[in-house]
Amino acid sequence: MTGPEPVVDVPEGYRVGVWEVREPLASGAFATVYAARRAHGHRARDGAVALPERAALKFLPTGTRTPRQLRYLEELARQEIELLSRLRSPRLIRLYEVLTVDDHRRPELDGVTVLVLEQAASSLEDLLARSPAPPEAQALLTQVCEGLHQLHEAGWVHGDLKAANILLMEDGSARLADFNTAAEMQGTHAYTHAFVTPDYTAPELLWPEVDERGTRIRPTADTWAFGVLAHLVLTGTHPLPGTTPQARSEAAIRYARGTEELRLSPELPDDWRDIIADCLGRTHEERVAHDSRALLRRVEQASGGGAARRPRRRARFARRHPVLTALAAAVLVSTAGLAGAVYAYVSDDDGAPVYRALDPASAFPTGPDGAVVYGYHRCPSDSVCFFSEHNGNGEMCSWKDADSDWLSGESTCAWARDHPVRSAFNNIADARELHDVEFFRGPDFSPTGKDRRRMAQRTGCNAVNSMGNLAGTYAPRSHRLVDSCSSRTVLWTILSVLS
Template identity: 60%
Template sequence: MTGSTHGQPYAVPVPKGYRVGRWEVREPLASGAFATVYAARNTLPGAELPPSAALKFLPTGTRTPRQLHHLRELAEREVELLKRLRAPRLIRMHEALTVEDPDHPELDGATVLVLERAEGSLDILLDQAPAPASGPALLAQICEGLNQLHHAGWVHGDLKPGNVLLMKDGSVRLADFNTAAELEGTHAYSPVFATPDYTPPELLWPEVSERGTRIRPTADIWAYGVLAHVVLTGTYPLPGSTTEARADAAMRYARGAEELRLSPRLPAVWQQIIADCLSPTHQQRAAHDTVTLLRRVEEAAGVTGSARLPRLRPRRWRRPALVTAVAAALLAGAVTVTYAIMRDDGPSYGYHRCPFRSVCFFSEQNGNGDMCAWEGDDPDWLSGRETCMWTADRPVRSIFYNGDESTGLGGVAYFRGRDYTPVGEDITRPNSRMRTGCTSQHAQGNLAGTYAPLSHRLIEHCGDSGDRTPSTEPEKSQDPSP
């Protein structure tokens, strides 16, 4: 997706003032081969949705049957990822809609993603200021987003400056996930579409099955190496004045017929990072995953290290049915599109924000929304050194205890009252030390959201017969609220 629409036709022309749900279309922001993004105004502002957003129109209701199938697949991939993954470095989707407008057949049936509004994209910044001074810090955030994506078991598949968005506060979001793919073991399957300058040699002429191209996380590692070289020097790492020439150079490099000649303007530490990312084979690149890469990049950029992501439970993989909620919603003419989750065990990815050795409480289910985190007990959330002020008037809806097993503290008990005091329904709960609930280490918990705890403490076990009695029950969060 390019950050500028000047001088090129829109993939999906939408008139200014057009209404989709509560959103009124304003000026175009960006356009690519398959979609166009417009600024939008919320005509029914409220607490749930922001006053402005970006609408991404994908023409899933028009075109030929073959094009329609392809575009629906792209839309399904992006909506599914954005529904399931909430992370600080990934663009957030507020809702997904389907246009119902037979009077405008070019728009009828289109999928519309309502996204966070960004101020611009990295490609626009690079056009205005090649090798910007903020480049290293931006690269650290981009790498953090890539690590969040890989940690959740997804491959981006099209990392490039046009798919890196810059927010009003200067932070970075990765975007455009219509070619993203979820790993099935060591591989994922992506549509046959990529940007050659950011594609590793083994995928420039890939084998294509009926499920698409087999890709691995190392494809994103290569793309990150190219992007880092472009951001820091304003040039591509492989020679050639055209995309085709650079692709040929990449193939010769992979065969050992050409050496990698990185810009001499790169500091030595960045030279080594980029050289590792641009290792000629998948096997060589596999030694540099985003976990280790992120720490190296943050050190090279001189920025504070990001929070460690929680260890996730092993997951059983199962292939989803081909008919998803998108297809059903389109056929039924539904407005709001929802998606079935493809794997149903292990913590949802929103919990990734919880730092290691901490317990975190969230304002939305599945670890989303506002978060408060502690490494120890807190007898009063609304006063003292660490506070969680949003709980003064909003309930807690989910919990994640990203604890350290070596401490021997296997659970966190939480209470409606300050100083670990039972209040209201806590008093009536049997066999629970009169606490509101308890969450075990590395366990997730969604709550009914009818109250806000005001204190918590770490305990040995979440046993039903007492806080320090080992429990044989499955790990869960206890919520007595109706």
């Protein structure tokens, strides 16, 4: 397996229930997936559920984190289990059983939740990497749309529809997978965790509506994602300009504001051009008329009944390559900001970051009145939040307590692995005894390397209720709560940016 280190490291040959773990297939922010085979001598049936010879085991670390982290991971697992247990739809990946590891000899595995899933041969992402705009594109998109309709009709929103989360079976047919961020509708909205994939994110989710139940999301967010996916599958290109996800996201923002138009590929068939243009309506209101039922009918017509025609089986490829179930935690899309003058409120030997101001006339993004858009309001109450872009914009990681390693655990801050922190907000409750936050370059509240300017050898310390943009390159790896940031080691500028 290439990519990130496994969230749950399981040795080959390890037994879970009747399953013997084989090679790792994929790993993301919240889980690791392994190939598995049914152990020799075990019957093919377990009660009323037929168990296949091979399966994919999705390990979620629900027994190996702090209580706060466990609650979060257990909620992610509960959502996926509930959806797959209730919906036995042919276009959704199948769940065979749910197991819990009971092994006190291995504390790193004890209590871990294991989802035993249908094993696929590949993913749509892998197919597109080998063959952009494959000949079976229209048939695959019809099957994806079928799965989306099955979800929406049952009252669920996928929340992270993308090529990596569409698995291809041995016969070449498509299944929707990875329902960590799926959410059940509650009236006109569903509520989910704020983790999305930039290239597939509807514009309204760049500044999501958040309340005590989570981030509001509607089925039209999946409609937008399907439009992006369809353009990518049919042409090998994205429907919005840009060479990076961030650039394409910024183009989506401009498009949503009416300052940029879609640039759909001339290679699109006319029917598909109309479908994609409707899926990519600028607002939720423009997309709401194109629900999954109407969308599926149009997609079937455009593909000439493609759902009935399975893509050609690629048995030779299937034997060479295992399933790659992409579980990468997506986080909120970066919305960028432009730097202005640096405030000179830092001594030569302390551990405080330097705040920088933004020029409102040139900063991006701005609202309809030209004012700078601030995203600090996304930070949950009684939490500390760090952002990938200025003014609380971009991707966000938040915690209510200390975290000794941002790159593992419940609130894994994946983007901080290779992207600096550009703004911060200490929203910890004043009533707490420990309400200031100091953060460090290394895990376990330690420095990495030696910085002669910082006697405290910490990246910074954020006083309660303070927020602002950071100058320089800050790559924290851990943080802890303290009673006070002393005046010798920190002089914070509290920016009055929220009205």
